[in-house]
Amino acid sequence: MIQRYTSWNKLLRKALWWLVIIGMLCSLPLVYTRYETETSAKQVEFVFDYRDLLDIADLQTSPQDFVKKQLVAMKEAGIGSLAVYEATLSELRQSRLIEMYNSREAVALTQTIGLPNENFTYILFSDAQARLQLQPLIEKTFADLQVRTRPWSFKNQAGLIIEMIMDEASLKPMDPDPITLSMLKEQGFQIVVRLSNRRAFVPNQMDALLKHLYSFGVKKIIVDGDSVPGYTEEDTSENLDKMAELLHKYGMGLAAIEMLKQPQKGFNTLAKETNFDVVRLHSYMERDGEKLMENLKKEELEQRIQAAADRLVLAVKDRNIRMVFLNAKPLKSLDRAAIVNPLNALYASLNGKDGAIPRIEKAGFTTGQAEAFLVKESSWQKVARFFILVGSVSLITLLISYFFPQVALLVFVIGLVGAVGLHTLSGSLYAQGLALGAAISAPSIAVMLAIRSVIQGKAARWRSGIAFALLQIIKTSAISMIGVVYVIVLLNQITYFLVLEQFRGVGLLHLLPIAIVAIYLLLFSDDSTYTQKLQKLKAILSSNIRVLWLVLVGIAVAAGYYYLSRTGNEGQAPAFEKLFRSFLENTLGVRPRIKEFLFAHPLFFLGAYLSIRYKHAVYLMLIGVIGQLSIVDTFAHLHTPMAISGIRISYGIIFGIIVGLVMIAVWEIVVRSWKRWAPQFKG
Structure with missing residues (x-):
């Protein structure tokens, strides 16, 4: 039994990537229907x-x-x-269609003696046309409220008495x-x-x-x-x-x-x-x-x-x-x-x-008059659902298999059964659950594969660090885009475009890939046994704590807090950054995300460049997961047109590469200057 499971498990692991790719290809017609829907109202x-x-x-x-x-x-x-x-009496008064008085003001106006136990509302119509159109409206409104009205006039100007205090009567909608x-x-x-x-x-x-x-x-x-x-x-x-x-x-x-x-x-x-x-x-x-x-x-x-x-x-x-x-x-x-x-x-x-x-x-x-989106549908949609289900579960299984390859078949079967059960329970939970799983898995796998290429020595075989870095950022971003496709098709509903329903779990999308890739880098990126991994973890946990470590942890916590505070609609940006954003928007038409092109992508690019000589440069590549999850997160803003999101991430990658090249140039200048001048200082 175990031997049969092992053989099936090995076969499935070889097929997982194919299932993911087939699911993605079958989803592309639905991506196009999403584009048609988005462009149907202009x-x-x-x-x-x-x-x-x-x-x-x-x-x-x-x-x-x-x-x-x-x-x-x-x-x-x-x-x-x-x-x-x-309409309200207050608004009709502002429109100069009526004048309105309380009992005391009416007494002063008519110069009569008022009743001490009366606090009514008195109105006068501005002209005969106003009376003709507004009197039936007012009488009906207060009759529905079971409030008595009766005619009133002053100097041949028609009006009404409403047996309700003016402050309250002026608020009643009609x-x-x-x-x-x-x-x-x-x-x-x-x-x-x-x-x-x-x-x-x-x-x-x-x-x-x-x-x-x-x-x-x-x-x-x-x-x-x-x-x-x-x-x-x-x-x-x-x-x-x-x-x-x-x-x-x-x-x-x-x-x-x-x-x-x-x-x-x-x-x-x-x-x-x-x-x-x-x-x-x-x-x-x-x-x-x-x-x-x-x-x-x-x-x-x-x-x-x-x-x-x-x-x-x-x-x-x-x-x-x-x-x-x-x-x-x-x-x-x-x-x-x-x-x-x-x-x-x-x-x-x-x-x-x-x-x-x-x-x-x-x-x-x-x-002109705003028009609702015309929801486009495809006859392929019913058939595609099966491949989307299998592909998204395969993508999640693929992520887990990089940590625990022995359980791939078990996870795949449980995932399929669980997804079907969840769909029966709630279509919304099913779609959001699989979309979140795909959104987390794709950028995590993308960066993990880039890290593995360094750990396994593939980077060291390259002569050109820039060529290797270009290959890695393009390949990594392409794998992350697989998650984008699954998010789009799983949440391809008008309720998300109109934000009547929101994609939950964005906080997890911003944190989990970072944690997953960090764990992979520390414990699972080599070919050690589980016993060796456990010993390595124990060694890390039992290490002597140094002041420098505490400082670094403090910096990491502060950076993490700032990172989370900037995510979502509630995030706040300082004034200078708002000006920079406005400049980018007005110059480019679509603003790339600053954390992508000034931070995550350049550091990933620099890390890949350095990794052909220094294996520890892989820790710089770890930071690149922020840029990759940001690619998926950009498309997870489902009220944003896909074309805009596509331009945004393209700018992020292109400008990220340019900034990365600048970082490489600075690195080379510093290193060569150090090699040239350092011996003189020692002497």
């Missing part, structure tokens, strides 16, 4: 928050004239859409203001509507609302608040199904706001029920606009305008953003003794010198 929509415009206008001497002027300026700047919220909708449509703007879950979900009322919005050409809904319309903490599926049905009925989709602290409740369910008619939205917040209103010199303001433009271009080009939502607010400036706003600076960032919109159009996009 329109970018710039949306301004109309409520913010009203806030700014409210502090102007001629609010309505200011709004008209800014709408023209927005059109000229390339803003084609306005976001309209569910259908979007029809007068504003008509005005914006006449001005030639597309309208994006923000709907909340602050009102009770009544299907026939929502149907009427969406039908009304459809008549104004509304195509996208942005959820306002922390939950979608129809969501409840109890049984929400029926409401969400109905909401999705209504959105589909009127051809409306959703916008997914990126980088929210908490996902909007019910959003993923609603997105799924609408067949992922969803676009990604990037918000330029009020606090971002504040940076454009500070008391700055002209050069400093231009730099910040340029930074805003860079940010918007990067969002569209690198993160599949198809809707840019612009916010602004007024600010009291003590330095200028004036009320200021960022609108002109914001327009300059869009269509001024090196503005975002011309650069976005130059990159192949157009401005």
Whole structure:
């Protein structure tokens, strides 16, 4: 039995690489469908928050004239859409469509004696048209809240009394203001509507609302608040199904706001029920606009305008953003003794010198109503799944076999059975589990093979260290790309493109390959027996600790902490590095990762060059695993187009080689100078 297992195990080990390569080749058609999906939507929509415009206008001497002027300026700047919220009495007041008073103010206005036990809301309509369109809307809203309303007038101006305190009544949401909708449509703007879950979900009322919005050409809904319309903490599926049905009925989709602290409740369910008619939205917040209103010199303001433009271009080009939502607010400036706003600076960032919109159009996009990605599928997909499963399990097995070759067959069988079982339990866990395994295995194997070529003396046979280094970095990067292919095809779903679902385990991807390759180098890179490996480990653990070792460990821990702090979306970069990043982005179009081309790839290249003469140079090659895992991690950012990721890693390798050549030149100068001058110092 053991002999049969051994023979099968030996046969499998020879076949593992072939299974990995076959799985990868069978995956390539699916990689192409991913590319087709990513390039299926090229329109970018710039949306301004109309409520913010009203806030700014409210502090102007001629609010309505200011709004008209800014709408023209927005059109000229390339803003084609306005976001309209569910109306409130407060917003209607800002629009100068109504005036609003509490009971005391109404008494003062009418010069009558008020009732001491009354604290109601009094409103007056600006004109007959406002009354005609708004009175039914207001009466229905408060009737639904079981709040009584009754007619009121002052000096032949019609109004209403709402039996609710003004502070509360002014917050109650109602259908979007029809007068504003008509005005914006006449001005030639597309309208994006923000709907909340602050009102009770009544299907026939929502149907009427969406039908009304459809008549104004509304195509996208942005959820306002922390939950979608129809969501409840109890049984929400029926409401969400109905909401999705209504959105589909009127051809409306959703916008997914990126980088929210908490996902909007019910959003993923609603997105799924609408067949992922969803676009990604990037918000330029009020606090971002504040940076454009500070008391700055002209050069400093231009730099910040340029930074805003860079940010918007990067969002569209690198993160599949198809809707840019612009916010602004007024600010009291003590330095200028004036009320200021960022609108002109914001327009300059869009269509001024090196503005975002011309650069976005130059990159192949157009401005217009945002459209959802058209998900492409391949008939080959069902067949490819089998080869993807076998190939990814083979890749993981291959990694383990470099440490424990005797268990390869056992690991392979357990891996296949476990993966099938995991798929039955959860398709998402299956895909993410295998993708993470492939992402960790590929760069680990790649660097381990490079290290083994040095340990086994293959490097010493080369005459040219540069030729050997070039071969190693190209071969190592190619093996790492195998992991990239498996990550792409295993997570080839629209939910990852839209970041409705995220690839978990990125922290492990940044740490495990380093640990795996380090263990391999220390204990498994030679042909010693397990007993000898154990003795070597004991010798390392029982070694006398020296101060130098403690210093080196401290440096390593600090470097590791800094390395981890820089990974992911939460990582922070110092100001000088941000400037360098911006320079690279604007110069190259796609910014290579600094840790790749200035650190990991050059040190790997230098280590490979030196390894033809010094075996211990292999420890420099160990650092190269950071660059290789970064290659895989770049493609694990699934909301970034593959073409962008491909350019990014290509730049990283090319510039990494150039920096590596510079390091080699410096090394040779130092070594030759030392050989020349050191004997003189000894004398």
